[in-house]
Amino acid sequence: MLATTRMKKSIRQPENWQDFESLCKKLFGELWNCSLKIKKNGRLGQPQAGVDVYAIPEGQSKYWGIQCKGKDNYKKSKLTKKEIDKEIENAKSFKPELETFIFCTTAVKDSKIEEYIRIKDIENRENGGFEILLYSWEDIADFIDENRNTYNWYVDNIQFKDQFDTQIDFFGVDNELIVKPKFEKITTKYRIKKPIDNQIEKSIFPHHAFLSQVEPIGIFGGSNKINHSWCSFETLIHNSGSTVLEDWKFYLYFDENVRKIDDDFTNDIFMYEKLSKYRTTFAYDEDNMILYSPLDDKPLIQKDSRQFKSYFIPKIGSKEVSIRWELLARDYNREGTITFQIEPEYENSTKTAWVDSKEDEKEEIEIIEFVETKKSS
CATH class of the missing domain: 3.40.1350 (Trna Endonuclease; Chain: A, domain 1)
Incomplete structure (x- = not known):
């Protein structure tokens, strides 16, 4: 046999x-x-x-x-x-x-x-x-x-x-899953008035007054202020399968440790309309979500890739931010979660406030977004 x-x-x-x-x-x-x-x-x-x-x-x-x-x-x-x-x-x-x-x-x-x-x-x-x-x-x-x-x-x-397959990669600082937002750490020192200061009242500048007016950073700017608390990362989508991806979109859903999000489209009001037909990324603040939609719904062929940049500001004190991602296409979908470690940096500043009694002397620390005004050239 x-x-x-x-x-x-x-x-x-x-x-x-x-x-x-x-x-x-x-x-x-x-x-x-x-x-x-x-x-x-x-x-x-x-x-x-x-x-x-x-x-x-x-x-x-x-x-x-x-x-x-x-x-x-x-x-x-x-x-x-x-x-x-x-x-x-x-x-x-x-x-x-x-x-x-x-x-x-x-x-x-x-x-x-x-x-x-x-x-x-x-x-x-x-x-x-x-x-x-x-x-x-x-x-x-x-x-x-x-x-x-x-x-x-x-x-x-x-x-x-024949199969659908994709490789999704994320890159933060030095291509690692790390971001380094910069915040301002303000130390307010409450000190008793000296006799010479009785007629001089020094007030503390209200830092929060301008924060809500700071525009997020886009590729083309659009503001004379720079908010160093924004973190950026790259997302790479690669078609590693043997089938074309059609009618596809990519979503990023940020967790509760994120205060603000933004896409990489310009904030310049003069360029906005002119460039809008080339826009591929869309930030939706109310949903804490960023959408990538390929230009003209172009398919993603085998071995081809797309890459885009996203921005977020983490809540102060957060140690990590998790982002759920989802790829939706015709006859194919995939999802996962990525976690970025937060390694904040601080710009230190000191303020003085005057009090009337020794018992009121103290120090307070406040951490806020670090915003600088661009120097005019």
């Missing part, structure tokens, strides 16, 4: 790093027989201690963690010794401590990197740490071929069908 064999398909890499993480979760859930317990670590923008996917494999008593390498131009990614050292150190802070730490990468096999992993593995275990393993794309492709559930899910349902 002749044995039957399955023709092995050439298994290519996923189109984006999000799908690679999902593939690792699916594959190792099957390999470790823990598909209901394996999880992705946290959400986008949160510290992950070097671990993207984690679980306790069947028969084990401690956690195993996976680092899915290659999030920047990941299909051409190549592991370096510096990256390996950094991620190993990060993984040491994962709680509870790991028993095994695995690098999964879409990079091709590299004998020098594999040798370095073996050295770091022995070194780490001799110091009482976790085991370190590396699986390159060829290893992962073999695992996919050997595990039926993952094979059917990835090859038959994901890889070889």
Whole structure:
């Protein structure tokens, strides 16, 4: 009797790093027989201690963690010794401590990197740490071929069908998920009047009087005041699928930690009408939402991208701002959440107010938006 064999398909890499993480979760859930317990670590923008996917494999008593390498131009990614050292150190802070730490990468096999992993593995275990393993794309492709559930899910349902797929990226300060608004910190010192000051009454300038009149920053300005409390970030939408996106729009919904929002369209009243036909971004203050609508409803073809800038002012004292995003298109929609860390900077100023008694002497601190007036040239 002749044995039957399955023709092995050439298994290519996923189109984006999000799908690679999902593939690792699916594959190792099957390999470790823990598909209901394996999880992705946290959400986008949160510290992950070097671990993207984690679980306790069947028969084990401690956690195993996976680092899915290659999030920047990941299909051409190549592991370096510096990256390996950094991620190993990060993984040491994962709680509870790991028993095994695995690098999964879409990079091709590299004998020098594999040798370095073996050295770091022995070194780490001799110091009482976790085991370190590396699986390159060829290893992962073999695992996919050997595990039926993952094979059917990835090859038959994901890889070889026409599909919608997108990669959504956000960039704040230095391309990180961080923004640095600048506020003014006013210290008011209440001091008892000296005899010489009895006839001199110094008043405090009412800072809030002009804040509501400050126009938000647009690309072309439109105001003689600059509000340094505005934060900006870029949104990149990339069609990584094999199907054209038609009738599509992109929405950003800001959480309650945001005071104001603005798009990147001009605030210059003289340019507004002339440029309005080229407008693609629209801020809706009442809904705390920004809409990106492509010019003339132009489709987003495969491998093409769109990028736009958004602005917001966080509430004073906020440590983070979460933004829910939603992509709506014909026959396709996708949504997610991005979180920016707030790292405020302060411009310090001091005011003096006079009081009549020693008991009223004190100091008060007020934090407001930092607004400067442009100097005329």
